[in-house]
Amino acid sequence: MSAPRATIALVSGLLALAGCASQRPPTLSHLSSHPGPAWLELGSSREGRPLRALNLGTGGRRVAVIAGIHGTEQEGLRHVPEMIELLATLPATIRLYEDVNPDGTAAARRSTANGVDPNRNWPAENFTPKSTHGPRPLSEPGVGLVYRDLLRFDPDLVVVLHSTRRGPFVNFDGPADGFAERFAVAAGRPWSTQPSMGYPTPGSLGSWFGLDRGRPILTVEFLRGAPAVETGPALLRGLRAVIQDGPLEPAPTRDEVFYVR
Numbered sequence: 001m002s003a004p005r006a007t008i009a010l011v012s013g014l015l016a017l018a019g020c021a022s023q024r025p026p027t028l029s030h031l032s033s034h035p036g037p038a039w040l041e042l043g044s045s046r047e048g049r050p051l052r053a054l055n056l057g058t059g060g061r062r063v064a065v066i067a068g069i070h071g072t073e074q075e076g077l078r079h080v081p082e083m084i085e086l087l088a089t090l091p092a093t094i095r096l097y098e099d100v101n102p103d104g105t106a107a108a109r110r111s112t113a114n115g116v117d118p119n120r121n122w123p124a125e126n127f128t129p130k131s132t133h134g135p136r137p138l139s140e141p142g143v144g145l146v147y148r149d150l151l152r153f154d155p156d157l158v159v160v161l162h163s164t165r166r167g168p169f170v171n172f173d174g175p176a177d178g179f180a181e182r183f184a185v186a187a188g189r190p191w192s193t194q195p196s197m198g199y200p201t202p203g204s205l206g207s208w209f210g211l212d213r214g215r216p217i218l219t220v221e222f223l224r225g226a227p228a229v230e231t232g233p234a235l236l237r238g239l240r241a242v243i244q245d246g247p248l249e250p251a252p253t254r255d256e257v258f259y260v261r
C-alpha cells in the first residue's frame, strides 16, 4: 500500500472509532455498572466456593472490612453492594473481604463445612484446640486464606460484621475504643459499645489482631434478623465515621432511620 492510501485508511479507521465512541461514551458510570467490581479470588473453601476480596480507594488509613464470617449472621453480607459504592468514595485504602465462611453461608450454618467456628480458628495465643475450634489454628481454608491476605495488606483497622440477639452494639479489641465510639454514635440509637462479649472467645480474630498484635479491630454486632432498612444506614454511617476522620453528622432519629431508602 502506498503512503497516501495508508494515511487514508488510518484516518478513516480513526473516524470510525470516533463515531463508535460518540454513540457510547465510555463514562465512569458505564464502566462501573457493566464489568462489575474486580474481585480477587484468594482461593477456595473446603467445598470449593471462592474466597473473594476487593480493593477500593487509595491513600489514607488502611482498613480491612470483612462482610461475613458466621453463616447464620448474614446481616452484613446483604449490604456488600452499598458498601462497595460508599467505600470507593472514601479517602482510604480499603480491602473488602466478602465472606470468610462461604460454605457456612450457603448452608445458613454458623460453622465451616468441617463443623469449626471460623471465629475460633485464628492463630491467637489463646487458641484452644477442640472439635469446634479446629485441631490447630488456620485448619479452615477460608480462615487461612484471609489470615495470610491480612498479613500482606497490613491494615490499620479491621471491621468485621456479625449479628446477635443482644445487638446492636460494637465490640472491640486492641486500641479501638475511639473507633468503636465513633461507629456507635454515627450509627445512632440504640447502638452502643461493648468492650467484652461477656464470654471467652479463644482463637477469635479479635484475640489475634487486637490482643496479640495490639491493633484496633471492631466486631460489629447487628441485631439478629433486623430489617435491611435499619442495618444498612447504620452500617454505612458507622463505616464512614471510622474510615474518615472529622466531625460526625448528628445521628438520625428512629423515625428517620425507617424512612431512609
Ligand SMILES: [Zn+2]
Pocket (backbone or CB within 6 Å): 070, 073, 162, 163
Ligand atoms: Zn458471629
